[in-house]
Every structure is written in structure tokens, then in C-alpha cells.
Amino acid sequence: MAVPGALVIVLFFILPLAVVVAEAFTDGGGAFRKVFADVVFWRGLAGTLVLGTVAPSVSLIVGFGVAWHLSSLPENLRTNLQFWISLPLTFSGLIVAYGFILALGRSGFITLSLSYLGSDPATFSGFLYSPAGLAFAYSYYLIPRVVLILLPVLVNFDRTQIAAAQSLGAGGIRAVMDVLVPQVMPSAVAAFCLVAAVAIGAYGTALALVGSQVNILPLILYSRISDSGADFPSAAALSVILLALCTLVLAAGELYASRRERRDAAS
Amino acid sequence: MAVVTGIYLLYLFIPIVLLFVGSFGETWTNSLLPSGMTLDWYRELLDDGSFRRAFIVSLEVVFATCVACTLVAVPLAYALFKSASRGVMVAARIMFLLPIAAPPLVLAFGFILVFSSDALPWLGSIWLLIAGHVVLTLPYLLQTLVADMRHLRLDALELAAESLGASFRERFFDVVVPLLRHSLGSGLIMVAALSIGEFQLSNLIAGFLSRPYPVVLLQAFYGATGFACAATVVLLSLALLAAAGGAYASRSASAYRQGTA
Numbered sequence: 001m002a003v004p005g006a007l008v009i010v011l012f013f014i015l016p017l018a019v020v021v022a023e024a025f026t027d028g029g030g031a032f033r034k035v036f037a038d039v040v041f042w043r044g045l046a047g048t049l050v051l052g053t054v055a056p057s058v059s060l061i062v063g064f065g066v067a068w069h070l071s072s073l074p075e076n077l078r079t080n081l082q083f084w085i086s087l088p089l090t091f092s093g094l095i096v097a098y099g100f101i102l103a104l105g106r107s108g109f110i111t112l113s114l115s116y117l118g119s120d121p122a123t124f125s126g127f128l129y130s131p132a133g134l135a136f137a138y139s140y141y142l143i144p145r146v147v148l149i150l151l152p153v154l155v156n157f158d159r160t161q162i163a164a165a166q167s168l169g170a171g172g173i174r175a176v177m178d179v180l181v182p183q184v185m186p187s188a189v190a191a192f193c194l195v196a197a198v199a200i201g202a203y204g205t206a207l208a209l210v211g212s213q214v215n216i217l218p219l220i221l222y223s224r225i226s227d228s229g230a231d232f233p234s235a236a237a238l239s240v241i242l243l244a245l246c247t248l249v250l251a252a253g254e255l256y257a258s259r260r261e262r263r264d265a266a267s
Numbered sequence: 268m269a270v271v272t273g274i275y276l277l278y279l280f281i282p283i284v285l286l287f288v289g290s291f292g293e294t295w296t297n298s299l300l301p302s303g304m305t306l307d308w309y310r311e312l313l314d315d316g317s318f319r320r321a322f323i324v325s326l327e328v329v330f331a332t333c334v335a336c337t338l339v340a341v342p343l344a345y346a347l348f349k350s351a352s353r354g355v356m357v358a359a360r361i362m363f364l365l366p367i368a369a370p371p372l373v374l375a376f377g378f379i380l381v382f383s384s385d386a387l388p389w390l391g392s393i394w395l396l397i398a399g400h401v402v403l404t405l406p407y408l409l410q411t412l413v414a415d416m417r418h419l420r421l422d423a424l425e426l427a428a429e430s431l432g433a434s435f436r437e438r439f440f441d442v443v444v445p446l447l448r449h450s451l452g453s454g455l456i457m458v459a460a461l462s463i464g465e466f467q468l469s470n471l472i473a474g475f476l477s478r479p480y481p482v483v484l485l486q487a488f489y490g491a492t493g494f495a496c497a498a499t500v501v502l503l504s505l506a507l508l509a510a511a512g513g514a515y516a517s518r519s520a521s522a523y524r525q526g527t528a
Contacts, residue, residue, distance in 0.1 A: 005343030005405075009362070012402045016377025017369055023380055065271030072268075081272070083514050084279065090457065090506050092464030092481050098488060098499045099282025102289055107297045109285055140282070143275065194367065201370025204466045208485055218372050225376050225471060232380070239373045247368040254364070 017243070024236035031233035035241070040220060047131040047215040048200055052249070055135035055142055055199040056192045062139065063146025063191070064184075070147070071154035086148065088141040093204030100137045100209065104128045129210045137205055142195040149191040153184055186260040193253020197246040217242050286503060289496030296492070308497035318498065320476075321483035325463055328393065328479055332400040332462045333455050336408050339401065341451070344412035345443060348421065359413065363406045371403060375471035382472075391474030399472060400462045407461065408454040415450035449520035453513050460509035464502060 024031055035041050066085065070078050088096065103110050106125045115121045127133040157180065165175035203218035212223045221242060224235040290308055292301020312318055347359045378399060382390040389395040421443065428438045466481040473482055480502060487498045 001342035002346035005339045005346075008339055008398070008401060008405070012378075012398045013365070013369075013374070016374055016381050018377075019380045020373060020377045062271060062275055065268050066275050069268035069272045083510065084276070087507070087510055088279070090460035090464060090509060092466055092502055092506070094466055094481050094484055094488075095286070095464070095499055095503050095506070096282065098495060099286050101488070102285040102492075102496070103281050109281070109299060112297075112299050140278070197367050201367070201372065202467065203370075203372050204470075208488060218370065221372060221376070222471075225372075225379065235376060236380075239376050243369060243373050246370055250364055250368045254360075 020236050020239045020243075023232060024240045026233055031237035034234050035237045040215070041217075041238070043215040044217045044220040048217040048245070050131040051135050051138070051216055052196050052200040052245075054132050055138040056196040058135060059139045059142040059146050059195050060188060060192050063143045064150060064188070066143070067147045067150040067154050070151060071157070072159075082147075082151070086144050089144050089148075091141060093141075093202065094208050096137060096140045097205045097208030100128065100140070104133075104136075129214060131214060131216060134206055134209065134214065134216070135199070137209060138199050138202070142198060145195055145198070146191045149187055149194070150184065153187045157183060186257040190253045190257040193249050193256075196253075197250040200249065201242060201246045217245075283503065286496050286499050289492055290500045292493055292496075294493070301493070305493075308491075308493040311494060312497050312501070317483055318480070318487075321478055321480045322501075324393065324477050325480040328397055328400060329459050329462045331394075331397045332404060333458055335397065335401045336405055336458050337451065337455065340405055340408040340412060340454075341444065341447065344409050344416065345439070347409070348413055348416040359409075363410050366403055366406055371465075371467035372471075374399070374402070375468045378468075378472045390472060391477070393474070393477040396469060396473050396477060396479070399468045400465055403465065403468060404458040404461050407457050408451075411450050411454035411457070412447060415447060419446055421446065449516065449523065453516040453520070456509050456513040456516060460506055460513075463505055463509075 070081055070085075073081070100108075102108055104125060105111065105128065106121060108125060111121045111125045114124060128137065161179045162175045165179050166172065170178065201218060203216075203222050206214060206216060206219055207222065212219045217238065221235060221238045224230055224238060289295055289301055291304055291306070293303025293305045293307075295301035347355060378395070379390060381387060382395055424442055424446070425438050428442050433441070463479075464481060465479070466485070469479050470482050470485070473479060484498050484502060487495045
């Protein structure tokens with residue numbers, strides 16, 4: 001029964017990726033040498049690392065706050081809020097991009113509102129078009145993912161445990177560090193890595209927001225691919241690097257979470 | 268922490284509200300909010316041939332993607348559920364994560380390399396676009412179906428049917444498929460929502476005459492604000508509609524289960 005599904009996945013998923021990897025290695029690693037010699041690549045890598053760290057950090061902090069609050073609400077209200085919070089998950093990246101242009105662009109709603117308070121619109125909206133600013137827009141659809149991963153853990157977390165630790169003499173911070181953090185850690189790390197991988201690999205929102213002006217790896221790859229007379233081996237090498245980055249980050253989170261679970265199950 | 272949720276909800280709703288407001292505004296340049304009220308942008312959108320065509324292409328792609336996903340996912344999910352061996356479960360988990368581990372951009376490049384060859388010259392055809400959407404959305408549908416099979420304890424129900432003499436065919440079509448209709452429904456709504464908004468793969472592999480809506484939408488961002496807003500609101504409304512449909516489906520499913528339990 002798995003045959004049709006397996007066929008579809010092999011033909012339209014495995015085969016294209018395998019061909020990209022093969023293309024990258026056609027000239028014995030020359031394509032990689034060329035990519036590594038290019039200063040644009042290193043700038044893109046730096047931008048991607050900023051984006052891939054800032055976006056998941058912001059998303060994890062905000063997502064935890066929201067999930068913690070939601071977990072303390074009555075179930076009915078929680079389900080309702082969860083509906084609104086999950087909305088961005090199915091939004092096209094383009095909706096997010098244009099919404100943020102309207103809010104934070106050069107003559108955006110928030111940009112102009114703040115300019116009445118004395119901020120300079122050009123500097124403020126310039127932020128949106130930097131990798132750190134992109135992280136702010138990316139968080140729009142990353143935060144819901146974090147909330148949905150953390151919410152079940154926090155709903156099942158028994159808050160009297162913190163009170164119990166405190167009554168045994170632990171300080172507030174100590175109680176949280178020793179009781180809450182170990183229980184949330186596996187899911188938090190998995191959520192961080194998941195949204196980091198999404199942020200590293202995506203290009204749609206960034207392209208719509210800034211064209212290909214900002215230095216992040218997926219946008220560099222996109223302009224290499226869409227250029228006519230493209231240099232396919234070096235685009236393939238860049239693809240392999242991007243693929244490896246996303247897979248490694250995601251795998252690290254998964255391995256950490258499953259190892260912690262197994263250790264907890266054994267103890 | 269209620270403050271965090273409050274600020275977060277503002278952050279969530281401001282772009283949505285601004286898009287709606289902008290789509291009804293007559294002019295909006297360098298002002299806090301647009302001035303004047305008009306429906307002209309929607310009228311212009313309706314009259315725009317390339318947007319109309321793109322919208323129809325998108326509907327075709329969504330419909331075909333849902334049909335193909337159902338035909339592929341139901342048997343595959345069943346096979347995954349049945350072989351409860353550790354190796355298969357790990358493989359399934361990896362498959363659920365694949366769309367994130369392999370960025371659509373890289374997949375699109377792979378499509379360009381493979382399907383512009385002489386052996387498989389399919390690049391630019393609408394059905395290759397559909398195949399791409401199927402691969403991108405399939406993991407989400409599979410995940411929903413497998414989770415529901417576990418939740419329903421399908422193996423016990425099937426064992427009961429088998430002990431009463433039901434053949435495999437009868438079990439699959441009279442027990443498995445009807446029981447899965449709720450999760451299939453909500454899973455397909457997710458598939459439709461993702462497919463209609465998909466940009467990253469479509470933008471690189473769609474043929475000029477079969478460009479789906481989001482790909483054409485990007486061009487509107489460089490024009491008048493009102494038109495861009497109206498064109499985006501169409502996509503936004505479809506996403507909202509899908510979300511409402513999904514919530515309704517899951518609510519009626521849980522009501523149904525409580526009724527039968």
C-alpha cells in the first residue's frame with residue numbers, strides 16, 4: 001500500500017535532491033572551492049547565521065511567554081486563542097511581507113506613528129531590511145510553531161511543583177531552574193532548532209520584503225538560480241550547503257529531544 | 268505573562284488589519300492611514316486578466332493537490348501505522364520533518380535540473396507544479412492521519428472486524444476509510460491552505476501561463492498600495508476561510524466522538 005506514496009516521494013523529492021547533490025560534485029569539488037572563494041558567500045553565511053539565531057531566539061522567548069499564559073487559562077478560552085495564534089501557520093510568506101511593509105516600511109503605520117515621537121523614519125524602517133529586522137518579520141509565523149510545541153508540555157506541567165520546591169526552601173529562581181526548566185528543555189530545544197531550520201531555508205518573505213538586496217544564503221542562491229546563463233554547479237554547491245545547514249540544525253534538535261526523553265523514561 | 272500575549276496579539280493583528288484597511292483606501296502615500304474609501308481596487312483586480320487566470324490556476328492546483336494527496340496519503344498512512352516496527356517509525360518521523368530539512372528553494376532547483384532534461388521534459392507544465400505541491404503538503408496530511416489512527420486505536424477495531432470475518436478489502440473501505448473522514452477533512456483543509464499560499468517552489472517551476480496566484484501577487488507589490496492590498500487580501504481571506512473551516516471540522520469531529528463514546 002505504500003508503493004504509490006513511495007513512488008511519488010522518490011520521483012519528486014529524493015531524485016531532485018540527489019541530482020542537486022550530484023551536480024555539486026561533478027567537477028570534483030571545484031564548485032565548492034569557487035563558492036568558498038567568493039566574498040558574497042561569506043557575507044550571506046554571516047547574515048543567515050544572524051537570522052538563524054535571532055529569529056528562533058525571539059520566537060522562543062515570546063512563544064514561551066504566550067504558551068505559559070495560555071496554559072493557565074480555562075480550556076475554552078485557550079482553544080479560542082489558540083485558533084487566532086495558529087493563523088499565521090498557513091499564511092503565505094507574501095501576506096506577511098506586505099503586511100510588514102504596511103506596518104514597518106518607510107511610510108508604514110508604526111514607522112510614522114513613532115516618527116511623531118521623534119524617531120527617524122528612514123533609520124527605523126532601515127532596520128526591517130537588515131537580517132535582524134527580517135528575523136522580526138519571520139517570527140510572525142515562527143512564534144505559532146513554538147507555542148504549539150510548548151503548549152502541551154506547559155499544560156501538563158503541575159505548577160504546584162514550584163510551590164512545593166519553594167516550601168522546601170528553594171528560592172523563586174532556583175525553583176524554576178530546578179523544576180520547570182528540566183521538564184521544558186527537550187521541547188524548547190526541539191522548537192528552537194525547528195524554527196531555526198525554517199528561518200535558515202526560507203526566501204519568500206525576504207524576497208518580497210527587500211528584493212535580493214539583503215545578504216542571506218537563500219536569496220543569494222535564488223538569484224544564482226534565476227539568473228539566465230546560471231552557473232549550475234556553483235548554485236548546486238550552495239544548495240548542498242543550505243540543505244546541510246537546515247538538516248544539521250533540525251537533526252541536532254531532534255536527537256537532543258529524543259535522547260532526553262529516553263533518559264527520562266529510563267530513570 | 269498576559270502582557271506578552273496582549274502584545275503578541277497586537278503584533279499578530281496589526282499587519283492583517285492594515286491590509287484590509289489599505290485595500291479599501293483611495294490613496295495611501297506617506298500618511299498614517301489611507302484617505303478616502305473605495306471599492307475600485309477590487310474592481311480593478313477583477314478586471315485584471317493575469318490575476319484572474321492566476322486565481323483559476325491556483326484553484327485547479329489546489330483541487331488536484333487535494334485529490335492526489337488523498338489517494339497517496341491514506342494507503343501510505345495506513346501502511347506506516349500497520350508496520351509499528353521501530354525502523355519504520357523513525358523513517359516516518361524523518362519524513363514528517365523533510366519539508367523543513369529540505370528548503371523548497373533547494374527542491375525547486377532540483378526540479379529545474381531533473382525536469383528540464385531531455386528524458387523528463389516536464390518543467391513548466393501544470394501537473395509538475397501539482398506534483399511539487401503534493402510532495403510539500405503530503406507530510407502534513409500523513410502526520411494528521413497517522414496520529415488519528417493511533418488515537419482511534421484502529422488496530423483494535425480492525426481486529427474486531429477481522430474476527431467477525433471481514434476481508435481486508437471490507438475492513439479498509441468499511442472501517443478504516445469511514446473512521447478517518449474527520450481527520451482527512453481537517454488534514455485536507457490544511458493541504459488546501461498551504462497549497463494556495465505556496466510561493467517558494469511555484470515561483471521557480473511554474474510555466475508562464477500556469478503561474479499560480481501568489482507568484483503573480485509578488486508583481487503587484489511594486490505597484491499601487493491599494494491594489495497590492497486588495498490582491499493580498501484575497502489570499503488572506505482564503506487562508507482565514509481555511510482556518511475557520513479547519514476549526515469547524517475539528518470541533519464537529521470531537522462532538523461526534525463524544526456522542527459515540
